[in-house]
Amino acid sequence: MDTTWPPPLPAPRLGPPTPTIEADRSDRRRAWLARLAVLSLAAMSIALDLGTLVVVPLLFVVVVPFEKMFPRHRQPIRRPGVRTDIAHALAAPALGVVSAVLAIAIGLASLAWVPGLLLRPLVTMLPTSVMPFVGIALFDMAIYWVHRWSHEVPFLWKFHSVHHSTEHLDWVSGFRNHPFDGAIVAPPFVLLVAAGFDATFTGALAVIQLALGLFLHANVRWRLRPLHRIVVTPEFHHWHHANEADAHNSNYSVFLPIWDMLFGSYFMPRGRRPERYGISESMPMSLVGQLHHPVRGVGNPLRILGRVLRHPWRCARAAARFTRGICADIWRSTTTRRARTT
Numbered sequence: 001m002d003t004t005w006p007p008p009l010p011a012p013r014l015g016p017p018t019p020t021i022e023a024d025r026s027d028r029r030r031a032w033l034a035r036l037a038v039l040s041l042a043a044m045s046i047a048l049d050l051g052t053l054v055v056v057p058l059l060f061v062v063v064v065p066f067e068k069m070f071p072r073h074r075q076p077i078r079r080p081g082v083r084t085d086i087a088h089a090l091a092a093p094a095l096g097v098v099s100a101v102l103a104i105a106i107g108l109a110s111l112a113w114v115p116g117l118l119l120r121p122l123v124t125m126l127p128t129s130v131m132p133f134v135g136i137a138l139f140d141m142a143i144y145w146v147h148r149w150s151h152e153v154p155f156l157w158k159f160h161s162v163h164h165s166t167e168h169l170d171w172v173s174g175f176r177n178h179p180f181d182g183a184i185v186a187p188p189f190v191l192l193v194a195a196g197f198d199a200t201f202t203g204a205l206a207v208i209q210l211a212l213g214l215f216l217h218a219n220v221r222w223r224l225r226p227l228h229r230i231v232v233t234p235e236f237h238h239w240h241h242a243n244e245a246d247a248h249n250s251n252y253s254v255f256l257p258i259w260d261m262l263f264g265s266y267f268m269p270r271g272r273r274p275e276r277y278g279i280s281e282s283m284p285m286s287l288v289g290q291l292h293h294p295v296r297g298v299g300n301p302l303r304i305l306g307r308v309l310r311h312p313w314r315c316a317r318a319a320a321r322f323t324r325g326i327c328a329d330i331w332r333s334t335t336t337r338r339a340r341t342t
């Protein structure tokens with residue numbers, strides 16, 4: 001036993017290292033590069049779709065007055081993170097091209113066309129007048145499951161957490177999305193087209209859900225209680241974004257809340273309203289940082305390609321292990337019983 005008296009003084013605690021001039025310069029260079037990337041994405045978006053110049057100001061003019069007249073939370077228009085969300089909105093068409101390319105790969109690899117082809121004989125027997133209703137229900141249920149897996153499969157959550165990282169919901173926060181997360185609607189789309197539904201009809205459903213999604217994030221206090229069990233409302237989606245323990249993993253539906261009621265993830269408590277939004281893990285604040293966040297640590301793609309060419313069998317085995325892990329997570333999310341019908 002150490003009986004030295006007085007006891008030795010604790011070692012001095014070192015503070016964070018003082019930033020050197022080089023580190024400061026490299027931070028500034030990185031910030032400039034990030035700004036240049038955002039400007040390039042916005043320019044590409046405008047070149048792809050002139051509507052980009054109209055949509056963002058139009059949403060501001062239409063939605064913000066309602067947010068000021070009927071605010072759910074008192075927050076300034078220039079709230080933290082609004083610049084990032086506007087950058088996401090301006091870059092959306094350019095990032096949409098990346099999403100479309102990823103969607104083709106995901107759609108084919110997901111094998112969603114297999115159940116689609118199995119359903120096809122039944123779908124062709126449907127009367128024409130009934131077909132749109134069945135199409136909406138099938139697409140909406142498929143999106144429910146994809147959204148649920150995006151939360152409960154750790155690999156998919158890396159991408160979807162970008163959307164949930166905003167701590168303030170309003171007219172522009174719905175634009176915050178990773179392109180991979182946007183591409184994840186491909187399997188439901190492929191399922192419907194393989195089942196015999198018109199591709200234009202299915203595409204229109206996806207666009208309607210996207211537009212409705214923007215409205216669901218608005219900072220308006222309307223509860224719209226009579227609609228709660230019929231169609232999703234801002235109250236429903238705000239609970240989905242709530243960073244409150246008992247609200248986690250709930251309200252996945254994007255159009256009809258019946259799926260949450262059927263599969264035990266419906267959460268609409270009476271006499272309470274969502275207070276806090278966001279995620280518990282850290283997320284970069286910039287658009288470029290958020291696009292890179294889910295794939296950080298993966299390494300240089302050219303080096304990965306080199307490794308695949310040098311060791312194809314070892315890489316194939318690693319890919320098979322990774323796919324098995326994803327399937328196991330999907331199975332767990334699908335079969336774990338829950339019974340929330342609040």
Ligand SMILES: [Zn+2]
Pocket residue numbers: 147151160164240
């Ligand atoms: Zn979500």
Ligand SMILES: [Zn+2]
Pocket residue numbers: 163174217237241
């Ligand atoms: Zn959302």
